[in-house]
Amino acid sequence: MSPLEMPTASWIVLAVVQALLMLFLAPLATGFSRVIRAKMHSRQGPGVLQDYRDIAKLLRRQSVAPANAGMIFWMTPWVLVVTMLLIGMALPTVTQVSPFPISGDLITDIYLLAIFRFFFALAGIDSNSMFAGIGSSRELTLGILVEPILILAIVVVALVVGTTDLGYISHALANNSWHRPLTIILAGIVCAFALFIEMGKLPFDSAEAEQELQEGPVTEYSGSALAMVKLGLGLKQLVVVQLFLAIFIPWGKASSLTAGALISATIILLVKLFIVFLIAGLIENSMARVRFTKIHRTIFPAFLVAVLALIFLILGW
Amino acid sequence: MKGIKQLVGTAHTQTVPVVLPPNSQKLKDALLKEIRRSAYVYRVDCGGCNACEIEIFAATTPIFDTERFGIKIVASPRHADILLYTGSVTRAMRAPALRAYEAAPDPKIVISYGACGCDGGIFHDLYCVWGGTDKIVPVDVYIPGCPPTPAATIYGFAVALGLLDQKLKSKQHQPEAQKAQLKHTNIPLDIKV
Amino acid sequence: MFKLIKTVFNTGSVTTKYPFAPMSVSEDFRGKPELDAAQCLSCGACTRACPANALIMETDEKAGTRRWELSTARCIFCGRCEEVCPTHAIKLTQNFELAVTNKADLYEHAVFSLADCSQCQRPFVAQKLLEYVLDTLAQSGVPAAQLSERRKQLQTCPACRRANNMLDSDNISHLRFIKEQQ
């Protein structure tokens, strides 16, 4: 169907179900990375469902906030979750075609991620605790470093395929041959690197570091607001990984809405997610953090590689 | 004889602890049911010799690993369900300790950790110490020990969360039963010192 | 990085099964002190040796009792009381699971009765302490005659004894030592 007119009812249902499923699976993803960390520390570690228990408990706790926390402080948890759900609805995770294209082609996804980051930082500053202020400034600077790489990589792929609609891109990359292999591979590597940082994983751990690191802007939240923010962060990790999978590893997706195809596609998707989170966990736990001055040195070459991909695109390789 | 029960009677040696709202006990029991499998602990150091902090640290390390019970040490009182007070409250640390108590969301469980926390330990009657956490905040669970071993810490958390019931009961001995036996009665006299 | 993964891999999970399996503690671990009330003479040696005032002894002349109290809250588990106790009444167990919800459970009490002086009927020593001294004297081979005289002397309080020594000169016991030294 052409991306402009309203999709049929069944597609909308799939999109909503897909987004809610992702929201439901987010604590599983963060719980899984906590288990990997525990195993790397050679200790028994919590169960995979620990994050569910944490969020369930936090939802029922009293939400205390600093006296002079502004309106943004209270609004941010909802903004975080909603933006991620919007991206989730548009992602062609299990179907070849994006189930709800209106809410998210490439450009809107990048901007939704930017809104997520902007509100997250704003909440930190608005809760005017020094602590959260640092986390926000950290988040924004990370944004400046990472976003150009992400945009460049995805735009390169969009130019290769000729459209910015996620569904078409993953369909094109899955079925017909890659007539510009080198560009896509380079863009894939750079996009993986950028999304690894976006996931907030060590060694580029940023504001929403999870264990006893100060959790940046999340410091001032408590009770149900904290639960929403944790959900938002977990959902962001899941959505970001699926954005990468949808574009660069699109194989094994259902072509039509039949139950059998959907189920097989979901299983393949879960296996892919498992592998990606396992690798991310291993990398995260065996590196010391990169120094501030070194941050430029490590992230900037990724930007150069992205430019290289653009050049290969122009040259047509 | 060191039998002086309360040491110096004058009022100025005591601080007055924070008073609990009336229905707080009901709230706490409700809280206990919720945080049974996922408790966030915040450590408040009121001026101890930091042996207790190291033992709490040791409780989170691979060998004793409190995270397997869902107990996680968080970095801000905002997130905390359980406040873990160590150290006999020194004068300089009383104000920050009270600030931490107010910052934690209600209802909260307060655990007093180590001999210094429970009743002031070896510094209980010093001029620069208020002696024990229950002098400044209402305490729910006491974990004695100097310092309590990580196993005792885990046991303390289990008692706090209601997973295990406490073993120690106050005891009233009945000494009048019989006379004290002499020791080593069968040793011949001359070699007995 | 791979060396780390190799080390982590062959160490596996080292977490103990503690709350679900008993914790093995070294055999002379210093846990909670335990009083064997039968053996205790309420002599107060442990209260003097305790650095943290966890052991307290209060004598109440009017009621003729002496109250012993152990505060596990303040106890620092150093084991000095076990060392100074003459009859090994108080010993440190290996019990470290001492967390309690109400503070009263951390305190142990024992009440001992005091012995009255045979002359002025005022309590002056712990009953069991007096009996223990007399048993030791008996066990250490003091002849019966001297023992009964010793018993009479020991059952009078020091004030009465001073008065007795001042008044009846023939019963002054120190003569005995002078004779033996010649």
Added chain:
Amino acid sequence: MTNNTSEQFHSQPQAGRIGKNYVDGVNHFFPSAIIDEEWQTENQVTITVKMTSLVEVMKWLYYDQGGWLTVSFGNDERSLNGHFAVYHVLSMEGEVKSFVTVKILVDAQSQEFISITPTIPAAVWGEREVRDMYGLRPVGLPDERRLVLPDDWPEDLHPLRKDAMDYRQRPQPTTETETYQFDNQLGNDSNRIVPVGPLHITSDEPGHFRLFVDGEDIVDADYRMFYVHRGMEKLAETRMGYHEVAQLTDRVCGICGFTHSVGYSNTIENALSVDVPFRAKMIRTVLLEVERLHSHLLNIGLSSHFVGFDTGFMQFFRVREKTMELAELLTGARKTYGMNLIGGVRRDFLKEQRVKGIAMVREVRQKFSELVEVLLATPNINSRTQGIGILSKQVARDYSPVGPLIRASGFKRDVRIVHGQSLEAYGSVPIELQSMEDGDVYSRVMVRVREVFESLNVIEYGLDHLPAGAILTESFDYKPNKFALGFTEAPRGENIHWSMTGDNQKLFRWRCRAATYANWPTLRYMLRGNTVADAPLIIGSLDPCYSCTDRVTIVDTKKQRSKTVPYKAIEQYSIDRKHSPFKL
């Protein structure tokens, strides 16, 4: 040194009299300076000096004779000789290794004494503490602030005076908020710096830092310690007998408690010249090394945590648990060993304890060496630790810090080797001094790593060659008003104890100076020139005895605004090194 002064001193006849040349030197250069000379042990002498010549004598002993100022403290001797007294203890580490204590008598009415801080900066904290505790005013001491007593302590009450107050009296708090003023030595003092930032509710703050910064680099740093001051010295004089103080000193610091306990017992044993049986000395040496083991493992774990390598932190703590088990096996408790009495030890090492102990030591050595390779092979560890927080030799010489901190700056200062003969059984134990040259965070960590291997060897040797014999001697009697020094090498450096026996079966005065007490003043110079991102790493490398110094206030001298930043935030900032927290 021509020795023309006649030998009429009334001190006990000492065989060796090590350090006699220093006393003769002082007599030679400052003829009428020494009023009285008294020998406590063969290498400890106390010279009472006139107030007027104090500074020259100290300067000569400190700078010309290679002395290091270890501790300065006061004593209320009005009941003994009608005066207050201030002692400055010097550990002479020139060609003759001994201890010289310079004592001056302070008049009870004027209550003023000449401060030596302008010439020897190391005495700054000692003299500030004397002013807090005794109310004696040091003339010429630049720093007027209160060091030890909390802010809500009444102005005129000086706890350690004999007649001041009962040790249980607790005066009503005078203020509810903190009133400590921070000074900025290097920044321009014209702008008054007001802490604007909201008071973050981190509760445990055993130490409060204030970094004066210019953009990213630290211009100067000031800090407020002693939030955990409990007043132990008053307790030791009033309620406790000699043996109970041995238990109290076990709880001076949660990590190196046993070194304090051994230090204290040595003071009484030296004062009353008690000869401790050799088996007890070897047991004490083994346990001192066990404590160094777990403390160094703790610090190496923390350093890898500050670098952001949490897996390493957890792995080091896993190995550390084995050392705690070793301690529990040998002494019955994981942390507070409580083994010391005056005259020896109260618990023996049985055969199977020693066998199991040696097996544990070997296991720890194997695991530890494995982990050290992993730590050094972790990417960007070196870049994070080399070249930061350098302690220059000149600052080290002035402020006489101790322990791995100074050994990493090239100075060969380790009590176990320098004064090894008179310290427990270190004379007959294979040990050699570890030191590195460039004095940055990396070399401190490496010195600690090597010292762990050193300790493992000593423990294994000690458990193997435990000499036979008694473990406690009680054949001595307490003589009043005898005093002496006791010193041990704690994991963080040299602990110095000084105590004087009283006349009522209680101590007259007990002074304890923990190692970190000497290291804190140098921190200001180590922080200078580094970025604030490195601050927690540098503070961590100093291995502060207080578990966490918790709050840092960033003061931007240019914009005249400051922000109180909780330590954890700085710690995280240093860990992942992004955007410094100066968005004022």
